[in-house]
Amino acid sequence: MLRFEALSARAWFLPYLVIQVLIGAGISVLFGFYVPRLTPELAAYLVTGAPALALIPVGLAALPGLTAGQKSAGSYEYLRSLPVPRLASVAATATFFTGLALPGAAAALFLSALRYDVALSLSPLLVPAVLLTSVTAASVGAAIGHGIGNPLLTNLLTNVLLFFVILYSPILFPESHYPDWLVQVNEWLPFTHMASVLRDALTDGLVTDVARSYAVLAAWAAAGLALAGVAVSRRG
C-alpha cells in the first residue's frame, strides 16, 4: 500500500513539495511582518513554531483532502475492496504523508532561522518530537477523512481547523499573547503541544512541562487511529 500511495502521488508530488517548502518558510516570515517590534524572544518563537506549522497541514488537511477526493471520484470503494487489512492501508497513507511533510518542515526551520538569525540547539528529542507530531496530525486527518462521508464537509472542516491552528493556537507566538480561555482550550487540543515538543527539542528553556505535551499528543494519535480504524472497517 505504501508503494501504491507513492505511485499515485508521483504526478503532484514535486509541485506539492515546492509549495510546501515555500509556504512553510513563508509563514514564519510573513507573520514577522505583523509584529511592529520584533524582540529576540518573539523571533525565537517564530522560528521554532515554523516546523510545526509546516507539518500540521500535511496530515490534517492534505491527507483528508486526498481521501475526500477519492470519495468524490469513486475510487474510495475500490481501495477499500483491495485485499489488504484496512488499517494497514490507513497506516500506509499516514506513513506516506509523514514522510512527505519532513522536507518542508526542515526547510521552514532552516530558512526562518536564517532570516531571523536565531541560533538553535538541536537535541536528540527532535526525532520523537517530529515523528509524534506528524503521526498525530496524520491520525487526526485520517479520522476526519474516513469518518466524514461528505467530501465537501471534510474540506470545510479541515479549512476551518487550519484557520484555527494558524491564527488562534499559540504556535508562532507565546501563550502570554492569548487570552486565558483560549490557552485552556488549546491545552486539550493537540496543536500547541505539537509546537511545544518541537520547540523543546530545538531550544533550551523556552518550554517547560513537555512530558504533558507528549502525553496529550500520544492520546490524540491513538484516538485518531482508532476512529479511522473503526470508520474504514465499517461496512457501507
Next chain:
Amino acid sequence: VTAAPVAQPLRAGAGFWLEGAGSMLRWHLTGLRLLLPVVVAVQLLMGIGFVFAIGLFAPELPPRSAFFAVTGPAVVTLLNVGLILGPQLIAQQRIDGTYDYVRALPVPRSAAAAAWYGVTVVVGLPAAAATLAVGAVHYDVGLVLSWRLLPALLLTTYTGAMIGYATAHAVAEPRVTIFVSQLLIFVLLGFAPVNFPPEQMPGWLAELNRAFPFLPMGTVVRDALDEGFTSSLLESYVVLTAWAGAATALAVVLLGRRR
C-alpha cells in the same frame, strides 16, 4: 404554404445588455445559494477572525498598526469573492463540464463580467462593513467616513474581481487556477502591506508592492477613512485603475476567444 417570417428580438442595444446582466446576476446568486452559508462563514473568518488575530500576534499595537489591523481585513473581505471564490467556481465549471455551456449563453461578454462584479459587491460590501465596525470597536480606532469611501470600495472590489475573472478564463487547467488563487491570497495576507503598515516589512518588498494592486487598494480605502492618510492618493488610484483596465481587457478578450 410558406411560414410567415418570425420577428426575432434584436440581440444588441442597451436593453439587451441590461437584461443579460440581470439574468446572469440572478443566475450567479441562485447558483451560489447552497454555498452561501460557507461563503458568509469564510467572510467572517477572513474579516473579523483576522481583526482579532492580529492583536494576538502583537499585543499593544501602536495606533498606526491598529488602524491597519482594522482596515486591512476589510479590504481582504472585498477581495475574497472576486479573487478566490470566483476562480474556484470557474475551475469547478471546467471540471463539471458546464464551462462551455455558460459561455454559450446569449449574453454579451461585458454583461456577463458586470454581473459577476455585481455578485462580488453584494457579498463583499456587508462583510467589509461588519469587519470595519467590529475592528473599530475592538481596537478603539476612530474612523472618519468620507464620500471617497464609495469609489474606493467599488474600485477595490472591481479590480480584485476582474483579476480573478481574467485568471480563471486565462488558465485552462482547473488545478492550476485553484493554485494561483491560493497563491494570491497567500501574497495578499502575508507579502503585501494590507493588514500591517509597509514599514513593518523589508523596504525593497514595500517598494515592489507599489507596482502591484494590493497596496494601492489598502491606500485608497484607508485614505477614505482617515483624512490625510496618504500623500500618494493619486498614484494609488492610477496604479489601481491601470490594473483594473488591463484585467478587464484581458477578461473580455479571453471570453470572446473561439476555440
